[in-house]
Amino acid sequence: MMDWKNLLCPQRIRELHGGRASARDEQELRTEFDRDYDRAVFSTPVRRLQDKTQVFPLEPHDAVRTRLTHSMEVSTLARGLARAVTRRLVSTQRIDPDQASGIEVIAATCGLIHDVGNPPFGHAGEKAISSWFKNRVERDPGFFGEFDAHPLQDQLRQDFLCFEGNAQTLRIVSKLQLLADRHGLNLTVGTLSAAMKYTAASHQTGKTGKAVSEHKPGYFASEQGVVDKIRKATGTQTARNPIASLVEASDDTIYATVDLEDGVKKGVITWAELEQAIPDEAPSAARDFIREQLKAASDYISSHIEHEPELALKGRALDEAKAQHFRTVVIAKTKGAVLQSFDSHYDALMNGSYRGELIADSTANALIQACKEVGRKHVYSSAQTLRLELLGRRVIHDLMDLFWEGVALHDGVTPGPGFAGKIYNLLSRNYRAVFEQACKQSPLPKSYHRFQLVTDYVCGMTDTFACKLHSELTHG
CATH class of the missing domain: 1.10.3210.10 (Hypothetical protein af1432)
Structure with missing residues (x-):
């Protein structure tokens, strides 16, 4: 306990x-x-x-x-x-x-x-890092060869293949x-x-x-x-840790709702489409409840417009206002449900036997899952989002190719010969210091730390810095 x-x-x-x-x-x-x-x-x-x-x-x-x-x-x-x-x-x-x-x-x-x-470019960036390693292994089955004799060889591989x-x-x-x-x-x-x-x-x-x-x-x-x-x-x-379950519930609640709000703000989905799509993604038993939450958000904004017609919103601005209030409605409902879920599972949370998620085990689950599914189908898969994710994948792959050239032959003390040494010096000084220290003290293979140096540097980049550096290093 x-x-x-x-x-x-x-x-x-x-x-x-x-x-x-x-x-x-x-x-x-x-x-x-x-x-x-x-x-x-x-x-x-x-x-x-x-x-x-x-x-x-x-x-x-x-x-x-x-x-x-x-x-x-x-x-x-x-x-x-x-x-x-x-x-x-x-x-x-x-x-x-x-x-x-x-x-x-x-x-x-x-x-x-x-x-x-x-990393930069969100979850698409995580997948890009994993796919870079998978592509390397496909081209060179011995890419992780130094791991073969290590007792943690499976974990060492998966740290990168499932970044x-x-x-x-x-x-x-x-x-x-x-x-x-x-x-x-x-x-x-x-x-x-x-x-x-x-x-x-x-x-x-x-x-x-x-x-x-x-x-x-x-x-x-x-x-x-x-x-x-x-x-x-x-x-x-x-x-x-039980606190981690509360943070997880907060993260799920926020991204399930505000990503839809941002989708409306971007114009990739309208309020009318949300009103239709969210109940459609829910189990039939939960649809009336979800429609009530959508109606509450819409009625709240409409009632304010009736009282102050000079401030009346139209078009996308009206859609945004309704989406914003829907977000507040959903967060309030989910917060109460999560508190009940935490109370119900308190003993299991404290003795380490709880295996679920607070939202999934709450009365708000159908509402949150429906919001997430609409996000997956209508927001995350929009053409403009996918185009930029493809750009991000190319940027990350190219940068990792380049920096691997600078790291591949480094023994933890001496950089590789010629141009490799120059590339190595482009990497963050902090991350290089951590890498060189690990090579001296860690029982893990040196190639593991070389891989980490590349992923550490790329993960630390912002979207803009990654694109700017990519442009400078590939076509000036």
């Missing part, structure tokens, strides 16, 4: 590695978890999210969401959900007010950082974002534990009967030591 005292462990990852504790000013009023949130806000990976794709790559419309605005919204909802949950836990004396505050802040921080590991942004997030915040040492943002163990949405290694996923938290890779082999320390300190072992 997990307990909140251990889950809210305030120790920082550097301390668990035997390093010094963080200095604390006598006038400091923030808790350690408050400091985590502030470190995230001021960090480069979070700042880069302002120019990373949410749905529409290289979007010129400044009102359409980026990864940063999406992450801010997830953070806000996660904090609100955590606040509602902790009030109930305090009232039943399962936690105290200080612990309630810690849970709130951790949820907000995890919402803010949950996508920092995503996952969530695992890259843990890598960034625990290692890559260098401040004063090699421990990334040096976050607390409590925050790092809750940030692990998925709990399985890459070779353990995709198997029948797995829990939802094991559907995707949660960490790479290179972070196994970090994961082991987090699990031991928090007492989660291989189970998911």
Whole structure:
């Protein structure tokens, strides 16, 4: 059984590695978890999210969401959900007010950082990285040859063939974002534990009967030591931290609704089409309820127009207003349903036996799933989105080809000869430092770290930087 005292462990990852504790000013009023949130806000990976794709790559419309605005919204909802949950836990004396505050802040921080590991061009970028490795292996079956004699050979391969942004997030915040040492943002163990949405290694996923938290890779082999320390300190072992389930519910709620709102704003779907499509995608038993939510959003806007006709909206502006209010209606309904789901599954969440998702096990599931399906069919598959995703795939493949040439012969000390050394020097100095240190100290094959250096650099790019660099390096 997990307990909140251990889950809210305030120790920082550097301390668990035997390093010094963080200095604390006598006038400091923030808790350690408050400091985590502030470190995230001021960090480069979070700042880069302002120019990373949410749905529409290289979007010129400044009102359409980026990864940063999406992450801010997830953070806000996660904090609100955590606040509602902790009030109930305090009232039943399962936690105290200080612990309630810690849970709130951790949820907000995890919402803010949950996508920092995503490469440029969103999920299409993840697929592009995986496909680059698959294409290399098809052309050269010995591409992963150095892994063959290693006991973790399956995991080492799958780390790249099934590249996952969530695992890259843990890598960034625990290692890559260098401040004063090699421990990334040096976050607390409590925050790092809750940030692990998925709990399985890459070779353990995709198997029948797995829990939802094991559907995707949660960490790479290179972070196994970090994961082991987090699990031991928090007492989660291989189970998911309960706060992670709240953040997951917040993420699902936000993207299911606001992506439709952005689709209307972009003109790829109209309000009339949404009114028809969303109920059509739901089970018959849920259609009347969903139509009620759509009607409530439409009637709310119409009633305001009747009272203030001089402010009447028309055309796409009216569609946008209705879509925006529908988003608020859905979020409110889903929030209440998730709270009930958390209450119902609390014991299973705390003893590590819960295998589902809070939304999937709630009364809001049909509504959210219908929204997601409409997004898949009408927003994510729009012609303009697909064209830009194809562009992103080409950009990522070309950049990885180029930087692999600069890394392939590097032994961790000396760059490859000739032009390869020049290419190597184009890579981020921080990432090169992490790579060279890993080659000296890690038991993993050097080729594993070479692959990671390339993926680290590409993942850290924004959409605009990736396109600009691609243009400069391929046709000037």
